[in-house]
Amino acid sequence: MKPAPFDYFAPTTLEEVFELLNRYGGDARVIAGGQSLVPMLALRLARPEVVVDLNRVPSLSGITEEDGVLRIGAMTRQARALASDIIGTKLPLLHQGLLNVGHPPTRARGTLGGSISHADPAAETPMVMLAYGAKMVIAGSAGERTVEAAEFTLDTFETCLEDGEILKEIIVEASADEGTGFSELARRRGDFAMVSAAARIRLDADGRCAEAHLMIGAVAPVPLRCDAVADALVGTQLTERRIRDAVRLIDLNSFSFDNAEVSLAYRRHIAPTLASRALAQAVGRTGGLRT
Amino acid sequence: MNKRRVDLTVNNRAVSMMVEPRLSLADALRGELGLTGTHLGCEHGVCGACTIIVDSDPVRGCLMLAVQAEGAEIVTIEGATPVVGLSEIQAALREFHGLQCGFCTPGMVMVLHHLFSNNPVPSDSEIREALSGQLCRCTGYQGIVNAAKAVAARHMHQNVQPRETSQDHRE
């Protein structure tokens, strides 16, 4: 388990990064936290000629907030994000999702941008970003472009990043007064989910559901947005029963993942339960669940 | 092969080494610096045996390239061990039978070392979370958790404060 040989560069500016990526094209891979790439190198499943390290580009890290808009550098460590008060208070769903990502030593190196760009269908952070409707700032030598989270993740391990581009920053609009919920079932805590669910709920002054978002992960190449469920909840007083009825509207036909260890039937069986839990937790965090 | 020079601090000593880019940090610590207390159990980042402290964080030594450690401050099991005898954490692990074959033990010591440096009186759930990324095949973790709980209880009794290390306040 020793990687094939490669050359290594540790640029300190984005300009250098793009210059290297342009020079080496498809032979180059960027390394962020390395928690997925390095095992692939060791197994020789990834065999780049050149590894371009993003860890020494200071402008890629950090969390800032301005007028309710959070900008998170792609190289922000998962552990830093998890410990961040801003994220804990303004983007609680991200905090909840990160609690399920790996373990302290992998979170210490692993980055938000790395995890999102890796686009594992069972990963937590891409689903959270979809639930928030985050914007992804993509940078390359030609400049920057911004895409919606829903346009960023295309397929299993596939994003809209072109050769020579990297994810630079994630922009999320914090929504005040909402409750969030995250629920997942993995064989072991910290592992990738068999099914996961993320929910955001905002109530109006009368305690009715003003806005709802529900995502289901690990069932298809890209986390599923369940708008039918959300629509059924909006405008209603949220009770456990209402939630139980609404999650029946999850489109189980769009589930596609099926393997011997975790069958499609099983994923379909548990998804409504996990969705209910996430929604109930979200409602509870708004202080509005009525039994 | 194109070897690179890497300068770093390991266990409070400045060192430099010449490494191929493909060499993992754990392999470099072991092979180049002779620090064989850091063990490799899987080389793909799951087992945690190679966990070391890099710039104040617990990190998988097998998931960092040695070249990435340029300028880093690293603590390995050798650096978390007193010249003679055992640290408080190590002594507790012995007292509570928190090890058998001893292969995962350096990683366990390092995550506990990190935990207690920052949080002298961790809760039970904080102890478990700190240990959650470390696999042990022998003990069933019970002795390890009991050892950590005993250290926490002692600290509470003695009112121990977080260690003010230079690393923690560097930034």
Added chain:
Amino acid sequence: MAIGEPIVRVEDERFLRGEGRFIADYALPRMVEAHILRSPYAHATIRSIGLDQALALPGVHAVLTCDDLPEGLPPIHCRIPTHGDLSPYLQYPLALGKVRYVGEPVAVIVADTRAIAEDAAELVELDFDPLPAVTDPAAALAADAEQVHEAGNLAGRWGFDLGDVSGALEAATFMVSDRFSIQRHTAMPMETRGLLAYYDVGRGLLDIYGPTKVVHTNRNLLATMLRMGEAEIRMIEPDVGGSFGARGEFYPEDFLIPFAAIKLRRPVRWIEDRVEHFAAINHSRDCVFDVTVAADADGIITAFDVKLVTDMGGYIRTHGDVVPSHAGASFPGPYRVRNYRLDAMTVMTNKTPTGTYRAPGMFEANFARERAIDRLAQKMGMERAELRRKNLILPEQMPWHVGTESVKRPTIFDSGNFPLIFDRATDAFGWSLPYQREVDGWKRGRGMCALVEPSGLGPFEGVRIEVDQHGRVQIFSGSSNQGQGHETVLAQIASEVLTVPMEKVRVRHGDTGIITFGGGTYASRTAIIGGNAVYSASISVRTKALDAASRRFGIPVEELDLREGAIWHGLNNEPVAKIGDIARMLMPGNQEILQTPSAGNIPDNDGLVVTSYVRAVSAGAAVFAVHLADVLVDPATGETRVERYMVACDVGRQINPMIVEGQIVGGVAQGLGGTFLEELTYNEEGQLTTGTFTDYLMPNIYDMPPVTSLVFEESPATTNALGVKGVGEVGPSGVAAAVGNAIADALGTSVGLNTLPLTPQRVIEAIGFEVGA
């Protein structure tokens, strides 16, 4: 008093300080590194292996293939007697003509570094003709199945037919039949294997660092294969990061690395990586039981009728068929059932070969039997503990001859008061107390498993004890240590008998250079056989010391006493001599004790040194244990949470209670892994699909419930002087059974939960899907 004390372990300090010396920590000047090129195919004919490009890579020293193997090299033999002739299925160190599993060694690449050797491996041109892979024993037995070996896929068929099973089945009032599957999983020690071999050509000495478990057996086998003298090879056990039965057997690499070192005349080191380990280490379990259990109207179990099919993988290894053999011999468990029939088949497939893993055959058999007994209780309407209690072997029936045999040894339970321990276990757990059936929508269930774990098997163990002039005691043991704590336990025994403090006792082990014969470490035997060898040798040292003091000081030996590491006479305030003084007097050539010169006037003092070889009683020592579990189950998702777990057992006598508890708790953890998480799965092409720690899931800290060990010293073993029984395998042995029964109880189901591991999906399958409900 050292025996019975929970003394902290003498080996711990070096491990805690990071100063343990594991095989990857060893290096020698001029050393080169080996990498094993392994078959990417499960089943294929080898046409050619092209080496030119690999050999041309700078830094590569050699690539050895089957063409380089010595003429007439025998295959790796089976060290344990089997039920039939398994010789057609043995493995050669490198594939000859055909590969039979993914991971089978095809070539050895030796290079300056491991990384270069792996680079070279990619340059070797393998021209193989793939054949259909046989991955399922049932398919392997079909008439038109692809043959893994010319001798056929059915390697062995054997069994027992005790009493009158047919009659009992006909007469039965209650009967339950079901199938139970135990998945392929294995030991997975945290340290992978490794070897460092160095051949000193001039002296004709081959040193090999890295072997463990059965070093003398392995040394002798290697000597045969290399046609060398046994004492010309020295195998040296480093610190070893776990074995659990799998590590330390003689594997292909145990020939290949020394062979490469001889060929290259350089030290060759091979450190297995984790992916290799998955493909190369013995797998285990992987069997299916069809069980019929019958009972009369009073709840007396009248018969077990069992069919057992075991997937052996691509070759028969050193263990032969010991795993199904143990499973078959011990299937009736702690119950006095005289009608027992077994029809066992061992089947070859294109998967990694199999061998033992902690509680071999027992984890499997206990699961099948105890799940069936719960079914039977349900059918009879009898309380589950009561049914078991009613059928336990009684103390007055000891020793109990099961009537079966395993590896040519009769299965006998030497001693035990099973009902007493059973009652204490159920009382301590609160088995019969009512419990809340539902907690926050989760269902609670309670389960148990009663079992007998054989221990202390194998022919003998050897030890030599040397006391030096400073009163320091060295124990040279023929057994080995993979983390269990033998350096502490064996020292405790010597410390007790010789009355010297623990600090003055050192235990050396796992080294063929320090003692001529050795047994090794397996079958929970070291405390028993190794311990009794130390005990016996220590008593002989004491006798020798007292006798020497008697002669030296002219005091009758009956008036002398050994205590505090010195010889005392009566109530005198000062000792006659310290034990180190006696050791000095007994040194060859020492004049202090004048001996009658023997022929040739050679002084016949031979030191305060005693070698003792202790023969084991073939049936070993039987440990009775009860596992008890409370488990919560989420009926919506199939999630499970073991709330509390207890193992109650009678170990006869404890040497170190702390280590005993550690063995039990750690064993339970492994049992939980096998129950819920771990599985080595193959696809139809015979590729292992769970070949990394990302896919092969071992319990982490969140998977461990609180485990209580309740250890009794009620019935000392009658088969050894110390009265100890082995505790290494009691921990995992009953976990799947107790947990499976608890989940079934929680869900109130009388079907399902027959197939391990008990994943959330399997739990849901047991109660039925309600898709989209």
